[in-house]
Amino acid sequence: MSGIADLVIAPVLLPLLAGAGMLLLNGERQRAVVAGLNVAATLALVCIAAVLLAMSDTGTREVYRLGNWPAPFGIVLVLDRLSALMLLLTNVLALASVVFSLARWHRAGAHFHSLFQYLLMGLNGAFLTGDLFNLFVFFELLLAASYGLLLHGSGLTRVKAGLHYIVVNLAASLLFLVGVSLIYGVTGTLNMADLAARVPTVAPESRGLLEAGAGVLAVAFLLKAGMWPLSFWLPTAYAAASPPVASIFAIMTKVGVYIVLRLSLLLFGEGAGASAGFGSDWLLWGGLATIVFGTIGTLASQDTARLGGFSVLVSSGTVLAATGIGQAGVTSGALFYLVSSTLGIGAFFLLVELIERGREPGADVIAVTREAYGDEDEVDEAEGDVGIAIVATMGLLGVAFIGCAVVIAGLPPLSGFIAKFALLAAALNPGDRSGAVPGSGWALLVVLILSGFATLVAMSRAGLRIFWASPDRTVPRVRAIEMGPVMFLLMICVAQTILAGPVIRFMQATAQSLHAPAGYVSDVLQTGARSGRHLEGK
């Protein structure tokens, strides 16, 4: 039972130890070792996540009881399809991002690699945990690391954006605490599965308090997910972040989305008694509003990185709205979409810097740093430019740009199109064939089609401006380890398109089990302890 089951803890433990180990090395002089450690750890995480995904696809939930304490009391990690999927997505994105950073960005500040590993630890933990307060801890961890990474490289723009980002997220964390403790006060538990079991039995006079707690908690999650009108911090922060950081940030909003998806179905699904369906309308309309807002922002963005930030909003709005619809089919489409759009946006953020690099000669993005620090620039320019410029750089960049645009806008031939199709087909055909198209389906159809159109307009505008409209542009010097990650992410989108069948089958299985939370609850609460509670009792 141990052995392979212990792999569930690895996505948390490995980054913890790797990050700690890096602290013991000398960050400046042994940078190569530290960087190698980071890449190796991230690569190992990708492999582990892949194994976990395979494990989860057998349909069994792996419940990992930390400290060997029984379920509602101790903290558990729960590996099911959804968490395995998110793990793999996160670490794949991370791998691309960290490889990209090796070209130059990791030198823009101190402790980049440790912070990066801790971000992964926070993300992985948040996706795995089955405990509400433990979720808070991992949220804080990933946020703390994200503060550090957002500020990586420093400079006025980043600090200004970071200030807003931090304040808003600190306020949201306080809401998180209020919500969790209120829920605990009413139900007496923190374990998600136990909570799901207790929600139907909450006394009627306390139900208002329970739902108030859930509402406050939802605000905290939705802020992280970037739902309008809680999302204004996001485009600025993402645009200010250094490219590898912005790229890994593409998954950050998805943590909020993930937890909303998980908890709304677990706690307020059909079996939740009087609270069934709590908040789903808000999710639907809020999600739609977010798509609309993101779309408007996409159109209104002059800055390419900001455009990426607004695409993040469109992406999370779409998944939120789909969650609000609350059908297994739509959920599976939303999951497919989530993967595709996250990869696309991640690649886009990496790409933005590469193409902007050549657009205005001398106005390297690192100038943000130089503006603030003058001579004390850490990034060794000479070394950074030694890299071999890839042959036919512009062509590659162009292809990559089109790839990203197509994925983000949801156009053929890449996965974004299949994703939108899966989403809309399910939204238009709820359960029974005879049924008319529900209002939510129409709304989603209209909004998604229009947003795809707007994204196309914005992307083509940006693409023309970047690639063709500046006659004096020089071909940027792009290194293979910068281009590789972008292509890697896009190739995954291609694979996702070609293998759409198996992938959507996985997503459907995931959605089915999400929509039938009874299995989750019983799996978590009934798992037995490993024999002998402790290594050696008293």
Add this chain to the structure above:
Amino acid sequence: MISWRTEWVVELGLDFILRLDGFAWAFAMLVTGIGFLVVLYARYYMSPSDPVPRFFSLLLAFMGAMLGIVLSGNLLQLVFFWELTSLFSFLLISYWHHNSAARDGARMALVITSSGGLCLFAGVLLIGHIVGSYDLDEVLASGEAIRSHALYVPALVLILLGALTKSAQFPFHFWLPHAMAAPTPVSAYLHSATMVKAGVFLLVRLWPALGGTNEWLWLVGSAGLITFLLGAFLAVFQQDLKGLLAYSTISHLGLITLLTGLDTPFGQIAAIFHIMNHATFKASLFMAAGIIDHETGTRDIRRLSGLWAFMPITATLAMVAAGSMAGVPLLNGFLSKEMFFAETIEMHDNSLVDRALPYIVTAASTFTVAYSLRFIRDVFFGPAPVGLPRTPHEPPLLMRLPAELLVLACVVVGIAPGITVAPLLDTAAGAVLGSKMPEYSLSIWHGFTPEFLMSILAMTGGVGVYVILRPYLLVNEGPPLLNRFNGKQVFDWLMVTLSWRLARWLESILETRRLQPQLRILAGVACVAALLPLYSRGIPLDDPFGGKFDLPFAVLWAVGCACAIGAAVQAKFHRVVALILLGTAGLVTCVSFVWLSAPDVALTQIVVESVTTVLLLLGLRWLPKRVGPAGSDEAGRRIRWHRIRDFSIALFVGVGLAALALAVMQHPGTESISRYFVENAYTKGGGTNVVNVILVDFRGFDTLGEITVLAVVALTVYALLRRFRPAPESIPVPEQQHAQDSHDEAHPDRQKGDTAKETTETAALIMALLFPVIGVVAIFLLLRGHDLPGGGFVAGVAMATAFILQYMARGTIWVEARLHVLPVRWMGVGLLLAGCTGAAACVVGYPFLTSYFAYAELPLVGRIPTASAFLFDIGVFSLVVGATVLMLIAIAHQSLRRYGKPPQTVSPLAGEPAKEGLV
């Protein structure tokens, strides 16, 4: 019909189906055949300086996508390839991207055709909803169901939007002329034979399912008719050869659309036939135009003249093709045009338009003839051209060959349709119409029929129009009347207005980049989220004044509230005061924790409290001076209103949180999981302090995460401050130090720093003596945490405080010359220790963080608790010491900035061992 199916996304009803019926086959022939010829042509057309590999790969990719459309057996797959053609056409049109017209034209084509594609996508989704499948066969078989469905009209409109945009039908026709900025082979291929045909292809393809209704008749028919008329009229007035061809293409596509729109089986046959014919003659005309452009260097009809003398073969080819375009007998265009005329004469719904239709199309056809005539007469005849960029001559043979083959086809089909095209047409039409296949005949001479009369009228009328308009055309640019109307301008205006100005305006309304509104919204949303459920379900607050009353506690909180409000009032202008008030409120909170039976919490809060105070005070030095409330700042109704609003929000949140707290406290709780912790803390967790057992054992995972947060924050603080530059006005020493030092310097018997020393020397000595004292207390707190309040965290902060006290007493430089604190090492060791302690359990087959505990009996020393949780706590201790010290010292180091680079005696913080560290 051949079909090949492979599974793609079975779950969504999306199989990859290649379905080759007669119609698809005919189209595929066009796509591949003309594609081959265009590739051949382009080989000679493209200049050696162009990046040719890109051109051909794009062209071939486009061909693949086009074949994909034609061969799709699944409507979604069709949409898939549909959008791909838009994408590739964008890249092909913008091939010469240094040319702004090419960029604009490409973008316009992309935006219009792709948005149409998205509409088509939506329409197909609706069809899928109606039919329950996207399989083309099933859809075609469900025509009845589709037409009678409530969603028929929306589905039809959406699909038509897709088809009409792609085929450049009114009102979306304007993109096509601008797409002429593409290299001519592209135009010859995309804008004659393939891409623009995709729209009419789809119309014909789906006619069995969607056609046969008034909506079809009117929507498709009127779009086709208007486009036919408009295109023909505008084509006459074009001065650019390719522009003329573009409008003529629009017009002919309108003709085809009109044919399908007339909603009869015969109309479909005619449409298919004209699709083929138009492809052949228009492709050859584009090639001819390209040759002319290539050889003369211009495409302006006004500058061209008398080319017959220079390039007779090309001229002949162009003339034959143009004749076909005009509908001259014995050429293929004539045949389909005859069919067209015949179809218009038929009655469809007996409306006024229907009855007027023959007259209208005849009138339009006169313009068709007129522009064809103009193409021939103005380019090839007349005086020799003057001032051409190049001296024209015949192109190489292989460049002419594609056009020659196409023209040959025009002639052969025109002369002997029965033995050439008839079987092909029959197969194609049969595939579309199936059992509805009507009788028709393909022959040159049907007798003196009304349609023949219409042809004659059109011919003669066309010549007349040309003659009349010629003087106008020689001088003017663009058509009369419609000159004002410019599709591009409207498009650009729309794009700028909708996708830029409107978006920016909306963004400015819907978004804020300022922090305060964001927080206001957050507070508001949180209030709403909490209130709505409470409003609908009620808040259980029956007796707010119930419960015991504890007078000292009330007095304590009177102080606490006063301090909190005081801090809120003072924080703007009197920061130190606000900080003192904050500290007092914190102290009250600590005492309250004791009151609420939470000694651990109180202890932790107290320790953290003092460190936080020092931190904030350290920061205060770098903030700008703020002198008392200024008059102008206080005034102003807007500011007052803002304050009232913020005050209301604050009050609302406060009252709400208080009400929630009260409601829960007055309500008996349900059975909580805490019971388990109380019952098992000692027996299974090995400690009597339940809270600490929870921290390091039951929920040790939380603690591990929490200390990692601390580590991460410390690293961030360090990373950020390492490159920090204070604002220039805060770099000089504080005025206090300046005053004290200058006082010393003014007196010859004093040394700099004496004044400060007099006051602080004794204090510094005592503070140094406190160093080991606090250290011992810290170790005490660390060791006893498992049984009594304390633990790694408190101990760590206490230890860090001991360090800070030394820094406060003696200053950074003095301390760091003696103590080598390597905070990052402390952190790394702590994290590793905590992590490895937890992981040790995995090694022996238990879950992470499973604790081991026992009381070891050591000789002399006695019972020593040896829980693995204790090792974990030591890890926590080490990390907290490192992180806290790192943060505080990193801020404190900023004061050294004024010396420029930190002096060498100061050991760097990151853990670089300048000398081996002592502590």
Add this chain to the structure above:
Amino acid sequence: MTRLLPFPIVSFCLLALWLLLNQAVTVGHILLGCLLALAGGWLLTVLELPSTRLRRPGVMLRLLGLVAIDIVRSNLAVGRIVFGFGRQEWTSGFVNIPLDMRNPYGLGALACIITSTPGTLWVKFDAQKGSLMIHVLDLVDEGEWIRMIKGRYERHLLEIFE
């Protein structure tokens, strides 16, 4: 001895502190306490504290008693002033006292004594001139205070520390 135990008094205090904190006088705690006490003394050498010798424990006790009495007396005196009993008028002010003592520990002890005694407060000490400034709440006669500080406290402290 000085190498191993540079600050014997401090180390002793640390041991006492440890035992008091743990409220246990077991062998184990004494051992651990000794270890900590040694480490503490060693830490102080790192901080370059001057070493000193203490003599005359009897004087030390006498001084302690004196201080205790003074503290009680001054508590009452200050209490009276706060409530305004007795004299309605009092003046407070700074007093400069020439000191002979230079031992930093002696000065530290004096600071603790003076400040802990309500009504008097250590303000600053000018080491070059050997002049101590204190603040007195109820300042009647400056000379009286100088005599008291020098005679009652400094004399004893000089005996102890030098």
Add this chain to the structure above:
Amino acid sequence: MSQLLSYSLLAAQLLLGLAIGCGAFRILAGPRAQDRVLGFDTVSVNAMLLLLTFGIRSGEALYFEAALAVALFGFVGTVAFAKFLLRGEVIE
């Protein structure tokens, strides 16, 4: 007799609460920053005593550490404030 003790403990806590109130008044009223710091110091000492009385009231010795911590770390705050007023920065 124990009744008497609980009443006197309550009375003592009330007195200490009022003493804290006095300190808080100085913090709020000033007039100078040094007065406020003095008030803060008073409040922390009084709070420490309040915790001791609370320990007696509850009969549990485990509140002692909290009192010790206030005694030890409350002064760190005061010193920091005082140092800030004296030198304009806490750590030079």
Add this chain to the structure above:
Amino acid sequence: MNGIEHLPPWAAALTAILVLLGASVTLVGSLGLLRLGSFYERVHAPTLGTTLGTVFIASASMVCFSVLESRPVLHEILIMALGLVTTPIALTVLVGAARFRDTAERRAQVGEAEDG
């Protein structure tokens, strides 16, 4: 186990008296903060609490717990000792700051009532 109700009457009485005395002395000291006129006078006031106030209440605690737990409980001594040692540090630096601020103010002749 828990509680002062197990105290023998003499101990309860002694504890009660000590606690009340300590609290009263402390309150008197704190009242000094209100009643005394200048900072240099007020700065003397809190020492009542740190000396006698602490001594009384800590003694009360020692008596109470020593009796309750039937063994000498002496760690309150630490609090007294710490009070004795730490007060001078805080107050000396504070008075130094006040003196500096006063002289600086006199020198600048800016009569602002408030600062910070």
Add this chain to the structure above:
Amino acid sequence: MELVLAIGIGTLAASGVWLILRPRTFQVIIGLSLLSYAVNLFIVAMGRARTGAPVLIAKEIGDPSKYADPLPQALVLTAIVISFATTALFLVVLLASRGLARTDHVDGQEPEA
């Protein structure tokens, strides 16, 4: 006591919210600190905290419900640590913002009058 505690929580929260809506970074950091006090007390209140409840496990546990609920206390401890960390971080960021932007306004620039 419950009412007093609730009022205390409410006042701390209201003061904190007022401050985080102010334009100066220092006000915001004080506000966040006040808010975190309020939230910490709120969490303890969710355990239905009582005065004088036993905290340590005795030899015989007796009725577990008479003990102070230890879980919220553990949660608060975690929350305190995290809010300490984030306060420090925010402080540094506001210092950096002040240094780079030359203003202590939360938006990094003085508002247009």
